[in-house]
Amino acid sequence: MDNINIKVLAKELNISTSTISRAFNGSPDINKDTKEKILAFAREHNFLPNHYASNLRDKKSRTLAVIVPEIANDFFAQAINGIEEIARKKGFYILLYRTDDVFDKEVSFINYLNNGKADGIIMSVSGEANDHNYLRKLEQKNIPVVFFDRVYEDIEAAKVITNDYESSFDATEHLIDTGCKKIAYLVVNKSISIGQVRMQGYIDALKKHDIPFVDELVIDCSNDEKINYGILKKALEEIKPDGIFSSVERLAFGTYYVCNDLGIDIPRDLKVISFSSLNIAPLLCPALSTITQPAFEMGSKAATLLFEELEKKGVNIQKKEHVLKSKIFIRKSSGG
Amino acid sequence: MDNINIKVLAKELNISTSTISRAFNGSPDINKDTKEKILAFAREHNFLPNHYASNLRDKKSRTLAVIVPEIANDFFAQAINGIEEIARKKGFYILLYRTDDVFDKEVSFINYLNNGKADGIIMSVSGEANDHNYLRKLEQKNIPVVFFDRVYEDIEAAKVITNDYESSFDATEHLIDTGCKKIAYLVVNKSISIGQVRMQGYIDALKKHDIPFVDELVIDCSNDEKINYGILKKALEEIKPDGIFSSVERLAFGTYYVCNDLGIDIPRDLKVISFSSLNIAPLLCPALSTITQPAFEMGSKAATLLFEELEKKGVNIQKKEHVLKSKIFIRKSSGG
DNA sequence: TTGTAGGCGTTATCAA
DNA sequence: TTGATAACGCCTACAA
Numbered sequence: 001m002d003n004i005n006i007k008v009l010a011k012e013l014n015i016s017t018s019t020i021s022r023a024f025n026g027s028p029d030i031n032k033d034t035k036e037k038i039l040a041f042a043r044e045h046n047f048l049p050n051h052y053a054s055n056l057r058d059k060k061s062r063t064l065a066v067i068v069p070e071i072a073n074d075f076f077a078q079a080i081n082g083i084e085e086i087a088r089k090k091g092f093y094i095l096l097y098r099t100d101d102v103f104d105k106e107v108s109f110i111n112y113l114n115n116g117k118a119d120g121i122i123m124s125v126s127g128e129a130n131d132h133n134y135l136r137k138l139e140q141k142n143i144p145v146v147f148f149d150r151v152y153e154d155i156e157a158a159k160v161i162t163n164d165y166e167s168s169f170d171a172t173e174h175l176i177d178t179g180c181k182k183i184a185y186l187v188v189n190k191s192i193s194i195g196q197v198r199m200q201g202y203i204d205a206l207k208k209h210d211i212p213f214v215d216e217l218v219i220d221c222s223n224d225e226k227i228n229y230g231i232l233k234k235a236l237e238e239i240k241p242d243g244i245f246s247s248v249e250r251l252a253f254g255t256y257y258v259c260n261d262l263g264i265d266i267p268r269d270l271k272v273i274s275f276s277s278l279n280i281a282p283l284l285c286p287a288l289s290t291i292t293q294p295a296f297e298m299g300s301k302a303a304t305l306l307f308e309e310l311e312k313k314g315v316n317i318q319k320k321e322h323v324l325k326s327k328i329f330i331r332k333s334s335g336g
Numbered sequence: 337m338d339n340i341n342i343k344v345l346a347k348e349l350n351i352s353t354s355t356i357s358r359a360f361n362g363s364p365d366i367n368k369d370t371k372e373k374i375l376a377f378a379r380e381h382n383f384l385p386n387h388y389a390s391n392l393r394d395k396k397s398r399t400l401a402v403i404v405p406e407i408a409n410d411f412f413a414q415a416i417n418g419i420e421e422i423a424r425k426k427g428f429y430i431l432l433y434r435t436d437d438v439f440d441k442e443v444s445f446i447n448y449l450n451n452g453k454a455d456g457i458i459m460s461v462s463g464e465a466n467d468h469n470y471l472r473k474l475e476q477k478n479i480p481v482v483f484f485d486r487v488y489e490d491i492e493a494a495k496v497i498t499n500d501y502e503s504s505f506d507a508t509e510h511l512i513d514t515g516c517k518k519i520a521y522l523v524v525n526k527s528i529s530i531g532q533v534r535m536q537g538y539i540d541a542l543k544k545h546d547i548p549f550v551d552e553l554v555i556d557c558s559n560d561e562k563i564n565y566g567i568l569k570k571a572l573e574e575i576k577p578d579g580i581f582s583s584v585e586r587l588a589f590g591t592y593y594v595c596n597d598l599g600i601d602i603p604r605d606l607k608v609i610s611f612s613s614l615n616i617a618p619l620l621c622p623a624l625s626t627i628t629q630p631a632f633e634m635g636s637k638a639a640t641l642l643f644e645e646l647e648k649k650g651v652n653i654q655k656k657e658h659v660l661k662s663k664i665f666i667r668k669s670s671g672g
Numbered sequence: 673t674t675g676t677a678g679g680c681g682t683t684a685t686c687a688a
Numbered sequence: 689t690t691g692a693t694a695a696c697g698c699c700t701a702c703a704a
Contacts, residue, residue: 005681016691021683031689046473048451052392053681056696061388063431071420072413080407084434093453095399096432098420115384116697117429137382256619283592285621341697352675357699367673389697392680452681 004047013041024049055116062092064306065113067123069101069150074249075277075295076124079148082299083122090307092119099126101189101223107134114141120306122299124150127192144309148302149293150194151321158305159321160298164194167291167326168201171273172245174289174328176209178335180243180271184217184235186251198247198275217241221251228254236262236270243334246274252288272333275326287331294324340383349377360385391452398428400642401449403459405437405486410585411613411631412460415484418635419458426643428455435462437525437559443470450477456642458635460486463528480645484638485629486530487657494641495657496634500530503627503662504537507609508581510625510664512545514671516579516607520553520571522587534583534611553577557587564590572598572606579670582610588624608669611662623667630660 010017015038022030023038042048055061064087068076084094095118099105106126113121114137121143135155138145148160175183185202187195203213219235221228232254235241246252252274256266264270266286273289281288301322330336346353351374358366359374378384391397400423404412420430431454435441442462449457450473457479471491474481484496511519521538523531539549555571557564568590571577582588588610592602600606602622609625617624637658666672 006683007681017681018683018692019690022690025683029689034689046450046476048447049683050392050681051452052388052397053696054683055388056386056392056681056698057683059696066432071407071416072410074408077408077413080432081434084407084432093448094432096402096416096420096430098417111384112429114382116387140382253616253619256616280589280592280620283589283621284616284619285623287621342699343697353697354676354699355674358674361699365673370673385699386697389680390699392682392697393699395680 004045006049009038009042009045009047013038021049059116061116061119063095063118064092064303065095065097065109065118065121065123067097067099067106067109067121067125069099069124069126071096071098073277074279075149075293078277078295079124079299079302082296082301083303084299085296086300086303086307101126103127103130110134110138113143114138119143120310121145122148122302122306124148125152125192126150127189144306146302146306146309148298150192153193156319158302158309158319160302160305160324161321162293162298162324162326164197164326165201165204167275167328168198168245168247169205170201170328171289171291172202172205173209174330175243175245175271175273175334176205176211178243178267178271180241181211182217182239182241183211183243183245184219184239184241186219186221186232186244186246186248186255186274188221188223188248188251190218190220195247202245219251221248221254225250225254229258232258233262236264242270244270244272244274246272249274249276249278252276256284256288266333267335271335273328273330281329282331284333286333289331289334289336290329291326292329293326297324340381342385345374345378345381345383349374357385395452397452397455399431399454400428400639401431401433401445401454401457401459403433403435403442403445403457403461405435405460405462407432407434409613410615411485411629414613414631415460415635415638418632418637419639420635421632422636422639422643437462439463439466446470446474449479450474455479456646457481458484458638458642460484461488461528462486463525480642482638482642482645484634486528489529492655494638494645494655496638496641496660497657498629498634498660498662500533500662501537501540503611503664504534504581504583505541506537506664507625507627508538508541509545510666511579511581511607511609511670512541512547514579514603514607516577517547518553518575518577519547519579519581520555520575520577522555522557522568522580522582522584522591522610524557524559524584524587526554526556531583538581555587557584557590561586561590565594568594569598572600578606580606580608580610582608585610585612585614588612592620592624602669603671607671609664609666617665618667620669622669625667625670625672626665627662628665629662633660 006017006020009020023035097109103126132155146158151159189195206213221231244255259266276290277295281290342353342356345356359371433445439462468491482494487495525531542549557567580591595602612626613631617626
């Protein structure tokens with residue numbers, strides 16, 4: 001009995017394949033003893049129904065695709081945990097894909113998902129918007145998508161985001177309150193929606209306090225640590241800001257490194273606050289003030305919304321933005 | 337043309353299904369023009385061959401299962417990246433599963449994988465060894481397994497580990513060299529192999545320097561931050577070690593928090609070194625001395641070994657331990 | 673180079 | 689409560 005399957009089992013037990021199948025699917029139409037006999041025999045022979053055959057019949061994979069720009073990142077790792085938590089309760093598994101912020105990888109994976117690999121998709125988008133028709137194809141196939149954190153505005157789907165504008169406004173205002181006059185905004189990709197929203201909060205806070213917005217203070221960085229080091233060093237040396245509002249955790253770390261090397265004292269010479277999901281922000285030198293998104297909750301919320309869509313029966317789910325709140329933690333890096 | 341498939345395409349194009357199939361599988365037995373016509377038409381109608389049907393035929397899923405205790409953890413996140421890198425090159429995708437260090441979850445997932453969901457498995461095991469027969473079943477199904485970091489000694493499989501004994505010995509000796517007389521060893525689960533190996537390095541380093549091993553200095557912690565805080569606080573207050581060798585990153589952080597609260601000065605009163613994959617260890621207060629495993633490389637090595645097994649043709653792959661080297665970074669927390 | 677046809681392993685429908 | 693049978697969508701001998 002090498003390649004065991006339902007047919008072989010049926011023959012061995014002198015039972016039909018339908019009955020075997022019923023034993024595995026919690027069907028009520030089966031005698032208890034028969035079922036037990038089948039399951040016992042199956043266990044003994046290490047048999048389980050083949051997923052691909054089942055999926056082919058059911059057109060269901062019980063798999064969720066999760067697409068994120070990076071994995072080795074506190075925010076995304078925690079969000080994945082949140083997704084997994086919900087998925088697990090539903091008996092679903094996670095197919096994980098990392099885009100490295102490369103648009104083409106996102107497109108190719110989405111296209112790959114287009115035929116049966118996953119029942120639904122949860123994603124934080126890679127980058128700036130070009131043509132999003134590759135996502136629209138999913139609709140035709142009834143594969144729902146939920147965005148979290150980084151979204152495409154032009155795609156109709158459930159979206160889980162945080163109150164980025166408000167947090168950014170508050171963070172910037174906090175820096176102003178501590179006396180900063182020249183606050184730089186650090187961003188990785190100015191053009192993606194999240195970078196823009198956060199920048200708008202920054203701009204409006206400046207405006208409220210009659211501080212002119214200076215283009216030069218928007219420091220556009222890359223995904224490469226070394227290049228960023230150069231950019232940040234140059235900015236700190238030449239522009240000499242007295243406050244930093246970083247829209248991305250990594251850039252705050254970069255700032256720390258540069259400050260260490262240049263002998264700039266945080267918070268005396270430079271106050272820093274950053275979006276960050278780092279648990280040990282209090283242990284940094286100095287403790288980093290953070291705007292912390294509820295990463296885990298965002299993940300679980302996104303998964304919950306996805307399951308609502310998957311389970312809907314004719315009823316239409318609200319494809320709208322669901323806003324969760326970030327928390328601001330003032331610590332020593334901004335004088336707290 | 338709602339539910340499109342190879343048959344529908346065939347009818348539309350007046351071509352047989354086999355030819356359609358050939359167009360998608362890089363078969364040489366097809367006219368170039370025919371192929372182009374088919375692919376163009378398919379693209380236009382947003383068609384791709386169904387994975388489940390293909391997998392069912394081929395008995396291949398082009399999917400790798402990755403099982404880790406946690407995701408929101410620098411070591412595992414980096415290792416997953418390494419795995420993904422290789423998998424991607426091979427056109428494989430990642431099914432991710434987190435065990436939370438719960439043995440039963442590991443068993444249930446492995447059993448789930450037993451029939452077709454993945455072609456191979458890369459795992460860092462959850463916990464102490466009980467009965468590992470659930471893993472042996474995979475062999476029967478020709479689903480290869482590669483372990484990394486945390487392994488089961490009694491299962492024959494390729495294993496990617498680091499020179500833990502040596503690193504632990506060196507780290508402990510380093511603490512001794514800086515003058516520590518009373519070094520505590522922090523561990524989460526004494527009984528799993530990795531905790532034991534690291535402890536042995538610690539013990540042997542003590543022995544070499546004629547420092548008696550004291551059982552009380554082995555601090556066995558849990559997976560719960562709060563409980564650990566209590567354990568560590570008690571240990572630091574009552575046992576008053578002058579050195580800490582932590583086998584797990586999290587416990588070093590816990591130590592930092594306790595020291596902050598108790599006013600214990602690192603490194604003056606207490607020197608600390610820890611296994612850790614934290615990138616920003618230099619930014620901690622004080623900068624943390626670390627034993628850093630090559631997490632990314634471990635992941636990519638594990639994946640490479642797995643593919644060797646998957647691609648083997650009759651040839652037997654060496655199911656042995658592959659040892660990569662950790663690096664020790666001496667920083668301020670241990671007086672560096 | 674293309675077409676025919678059988679089967680991959682499962683499950684739902686229908687009949688018994 | 690059980691069994692026979694026809695799909696699910698694809699791929700690969702084999703034949704043409």
